[in-house]
Amino acid sequence: MTPSTDPGFSHTLDQLRDIVERTLADARARGATACDVEVSEGCGQNVSVRLGEVETIEYNRDKGVGVTVYIGQRKGHASTSDFSPAALEQTVGAALAIARYTAEDEAAGLADPDRLATEFPDLDLYHPWDLPVEAAIELALRCEAAARGVDARIANSEGATVSNQAGQSVYGNSHGFIGPSRSSRQSLSCAVIAQDGEAMQRDYWYGTARAAEDLGDAAAIGRRAGERALARLGARRLKTGEYPVLFDPAMAAGLIGHYVSAASGGALYRKASFLLDALGSQVFSPLVEIVEDPFLPRGLASSVFDAEGVACERRELVSGGVLNGWFLGSYSARKLGLATTGNAGGCHNLLVTPTAGDFADMLRRLGTGLLVTELLGQGVNGVTGDYSRGAAGFWVENGVIVHPVEEITIAGNLREMFRAIAAIGSDVETRGSKRVGSILLEKMTVAGA
Template sequence: MSDHKANEQNSLNILDDLVRKARAKGADAADAVRVQGTSTSVAYRLGEIEEIERSEAHDLGLRVLIGKQQAFVSSNDTDAGVLDALVDRALDMARNMPEDAYCGLADPELLAREFPELDLYDPSTQSAEELTETAKQAEEAALAVSGVTNSEGASASFGHSSIALATSDGFTGSYSSSSHSVGISVIAGEGTGMERDYDYDSKRHLEELRNAADVGRTAGERTVKNINPRKMPSAKVPVIFSNRVSSSIVGHLAGAVSGASVARGTSFLKDHMDKQVFKPEISIIDDPHRRRGAASKPFDGEGVKNSRIDLIEDGVLKNWILNSATAKQLGLQSNGRASRGTSSPPGSSTTNLYMEAGSLSHDDLIKDIKSGLYITSLIGFGVNGVTGDYSRGASGFWIENGEILFPVSELTVAGNLKDMFLNLTPANDLEFKFGTNAPTLRIDGMMVAGT
């Protein structure tokens, strides 16, 4: 048995024993989760190591239920005596908690019994010296770009983690994952004319990580293009969200279809199930089983079987993001989107969320725009989840007659997400980089406030 598999099995043995003790001492139900991780990272700037950090985390959480009362306790100590006391403390707390009509373990019929192989774990490790060399290569490549005048620093890291879950309904499951990353931020220009930009990459497997020099060179080229930005007058124009920032639009949808928001009545889409929310050709998918995906998992935070769901199908809203509690509130069934920490009740979240690519190329999306904004950076979080009102600071480039011409900054883009969704057109340049991804997006009729 490999080391990481042996570690997973050890965690499951600890959790299973903990759950049995809770039941024996009076809990009607219980579940326990253990999260472990190790990571090493290096920060490097102007030819010098700024920081080398090594971390190890071993956290365990127990939830006990007595009727409709529940409590959570956590510890990073797996000594038998400590765990016995943990059980006693959890039960004492539960007996003094107010009732929660929606708390409870997942429906046993929904629990995962088979786990897909998602290839999330790469046993490769990187020494501090190797990480330093990676960061060095990124910075040197960025500083070599003509016009780059300073570095804000490069970084490189790798980590291994594992998650194990056991419930009193008989579920036990675990999985391990890995991550490798490199990033760099640099400055171009002088004095008050300085501009900054960055590039970054992260992958489950080291072999898929972009070359560090390529990351650095891209960061430098992006930064130089931002020099001498212009201020623009206010106008209502088409706006292009580059695929560096377009995932934020999909993220706003995720917040609006969260089961918790819908159950509380605080989502601007709460009454839109089975209604047209986007254009008919648009689909938005959440898929926890993407091989080597940034947010893949073989089961959810309650042990429920998870699978691909269409949040938006042909423009129509088809699903909420549900765990067991929010599903009960809405009179529905969990769709395997529970997320979990060690010291709080299960939440709900997306996994590998993405908007499918459209049919138009990046250039075709832009070519008929007489005047418009191409966004490469967004600032602030001015989104009202109740009304859908949207207002964020932006910078990027100005489009004239179908061409991206010159950098612009200090702009605000505003609209309402309901209108933005319905007026959105995706390009065909979808790339899977992070947990939430989208192609370049065009949204017509947005207000751009400038000077």
């Protein structure tokens, strides 16, 4: 095998491209009226420590080829992890056999050729980390030691983990599209347990980024984990009632995630969304502005094209609280009689515009109410929007955190919750695809003691 130009990969991008082109040609020659192929390769290292000792050292290396063929409106898919010519031929044959016995689907097919990407700007997504295992161990140990050193009440640890991952892929289809991509993702996390008498509380913190220099300091991540666990000691329940609720940035990103799920093509064409027929209507508070920007440099959800090769584009999804767009791939778009939005494979970076100041300002705006820092369970009905989840966090009075809270349930309906957004903080969460600060809701039902 030809050596890779990158020591982490077994193949070059040119070799992956050659596999795509040969497989597409084979599928067409054997009767496929249309086809697409994706070849991918990934590698990485994970190092975990616990209580000052190395616990695990793991290396991962994987590769795969996915082949989708169409015979008219019949679709077949097969995959393999073997890149040999014989295995690729067998995979094409398996996909064709499936297609011949599959019912016709009028929405099946490749993305329209005029929607495919033609420009490929560098979004700065690939930053391989030359991290020897000894250095990874030292980094994890430093992170955990900082967490355990916060206070003598940090009684135990679930450990710290350093992960270093890189991947590359080439997607191509019979419209002539060929799209290469390379990306990396690094992360550092720590979880510890605080104890005071019989009471114990667990919490964690982490950093994740395309490039190692964007992760943050290992000791700072560890200290944050220790401080969060310590702050939860002495938690108590609240009296049942209706209160203003402030979702911290990580929990606020989950709220935006519920909007994405309800506005996605699969839920819409199955009529399993509380946002059916909501396009062009007031869904959120007039304060809310949401932009999808696939082109953020080093963004964790940045991409030039989606999973079908469709060109991504920057969109204003919510303006003044009004819903302007869905998240559609070609299949769901056809089922709905619409056009793809370049979201096959999911949403890209969602930027929720802040309307207020930092976290301290958001606490002042909350006044007296509940700060939510953890949510439990899956109590969200995507069809009706009904929302009921276990929660933990802090009780706030006059803008000051008074005590931690646990064993409560918060409830509402997402339609009403979205319209009740009173402020969005500038304390923006950047560790995922939803970039949003803390979100203040005017009120929710809180069930406690």
